[in-house]
Amino acid sequence: xxxxxxxxxxxxxxxxxxxxxxxxxxxxxxxxxxxxxxxxxxxxxxxxxxxxxxxxxxxxxxxxxxxxxxxxxxxxxxxxxxxxxxxxxxxxxxxxxxxxxxxxxxxxxxxxxxxxxxxxxxxxxxxxxxxxxxxxxxxxxxxxxxxxxxxxxxxxxxxxxxxxxxxxxxxxxxxxxxxxxxx
Amino acid sequence: xxxxxxxxxxxxxxxxxxxxxxxxxxxxxxxxxxxxxxxxxxxxxxxxxxxxxxxxxxxxxxxxxxxxxxxxxxxxxxxxxxxxxxxxxxxxxxxxxxxxxxxxxxxxxxxxxxxxxxxxxxxxxxxxxxxxxxxxxxxxxxxxxx
Numbered sequence: 566x567x568x569x570x571x572x573x574x575x576x577x578x579x580x581x582x583x584x585x586x587x588x589x590x591x592x593x594x595x596x597x598x599x600x601x602x603x604x605x606x607x608x609x610x611x612x613x614x615x616x617x618x619x620x621x622x623x624x625x626x627x628x629x630x631x632x633x634x635x636x637x638x639x640x641x642x643x644x645x646x647x648x649x650x651x652x653x654x655x656x657x658x659x660x661x662x663x664x665x666x667x668x669x670x671x672x673x674x675x676x677x678x679x680x681x682x683x684x685x686x687x688x689x690x691x692x693x694x695x696x697x698x699x700x701x702x703x704x705x706x707x708x709x710x711x712x713x714x715x716x717x718x719x720x721x722x723x724x725x726x727x728x729x730x731x732x733x734x735x736x737x738x739x740x741x742x743x744x745x746x747x748x
Numbered sequence: 749x750x751x752x753x754x755x756x757x758x759x760x761x762x763x764x765x766x767x768x769x770x771x772x773x774x775x776x777x778x779x780x781x782x783x784x785x786x787x788x789x790x791x792x793x794x795x796x797x798x799x800x801x802x803x804x805x806x807x808x809x810x811x812x813x814x815x816x817x818x819x820x821x822x823x824x825x826x827x828x829x830x831x832x833x834x835x836x837x838x839x840x841x842x843x844x845x846x847x848x849x850x851x852x853x854x855x856x857x858x859x860x861x862x863x864x865x866x867x868x869x870x871x872x873x874x875x876x877x878x879x880x881x882x883x884x885x886x887x888x889x890x891x892x893x894x
Contacts, residue, residue: 593784597781597784601780609771613768619776623780693760693764743760
C-alpha cells in the first residue's frame with residue numbers, strides 16, 4: 566500500500582489576505598467559504614431575516630475587503646468581520662424601519678425533528694431572539710460574540726474597541742437581563 | 749453562583765449557539781463566495797470612477813471660478829456705460845476737441861456723422877462747411893483758433 570500523500574496545511578487567513586492583495590480572487594472566495602456561516606449565524610441572531618441573510622453576508626464581505634487596508638491583525642479576521650456585520654445589520658435595520666416593517670424571523674419555522682420538541686425549542690429561540698433585540702447594541706454584540714461565537718473577553722474587547730473588563734460587565738448585564746425575561 | 753444558575757447559564761449559551769444555526773446551514777456558501785468575488789472584480793472600476801469623478805468635478809469647479817473671476821475683473825476694469833458715453837460724445841466737444849488737429853477733428857466728425865462709416869459716403873475733404881452741423885462748426889472753429 567503506497568504511503569498516503571501528506572495533506573497540505575490550509576493557508577492561514579493572513580496568507581489568504583496577502584494572496585488577495587496580490588490579485589488572487591480565489592483567496593477571497595476561500596475567505597468567504599471559511600467565515601460565511603459564522604457570520605450568517607451572528608447576523609441571524611442579531612435579527613436578520615433569513616431572506617436577507619445572503620445579501621447581508623455579501624455586503625459584509627464587500628465592506629470587509631474594501632477596508633482590508635485598515636485591518637492590522639489586531640484581532641482575528643473572522644472576529645473583525647463580525648463587527649463589520651454588526652454595522653451592516655444596523656444599517657439594514659435602519660433602512661427597514663424607513664421602508665417596511667421588520668419581517669418575522671423565518672429561521673424559527675423549521676419543520677425537522679419531533680414537532681413538539683421543535684415547537685418548544687423554536688419558542689425558546691424566538692424569545693431569546695426577541696430579548697436580544699431589546700438589549701443595547703454593545704451588550705447584544707458582546708453576548709453573541711461570547712455565548713454564540715465562543716470568543717474570549719480579550720478578543721471581544723479588541724474587536725469592539727473596549728476593555729476586557731468592560732466587555733465582561735456588558736456580558737453579565739446582558740445575561741442578567743436575558744435571564745429575567747426567559748425565566 | 750448557584751448550581752441552578754450555572755445550569756441556566758449553560759442553557760442560555762446553548763440556546764444562543766443554536767440561534768441562526770439553521771439559517772446559516774441553508775446559506776449557499778459557494779454561491780455567496782462567487783457573488784462576492786464577482787462584485788469585488790467590478791469594484792476596482794467603480795473605485796477608480798469614484799476617484800475620478802471628484803477630480804473632474806474639482807477641475808470643472810476651478811474653471812468656473814477662474815471664469816467668474818475673469819469676468820468680474822474685466823467688468824470692473826471697464827468704466828460704466830454712462831462715463832464711456834461721456835468720453836465719446838460730451839467731453840471732446842467741451843475740452844478735448846481743443847487739443848485735436850484738423851485731421852483728427854475730421855476723423856471725429858466722420859464717426860459722429862450718420863453714415864460716417866459708410867464706404868460710399870463722400871470723403872470729408874469733399875464736404876463743404878455748409879454740410880456741417882452747428883456743434884461741428886463750433887468745434888472746428890475752436891480747433892482752428894488753437
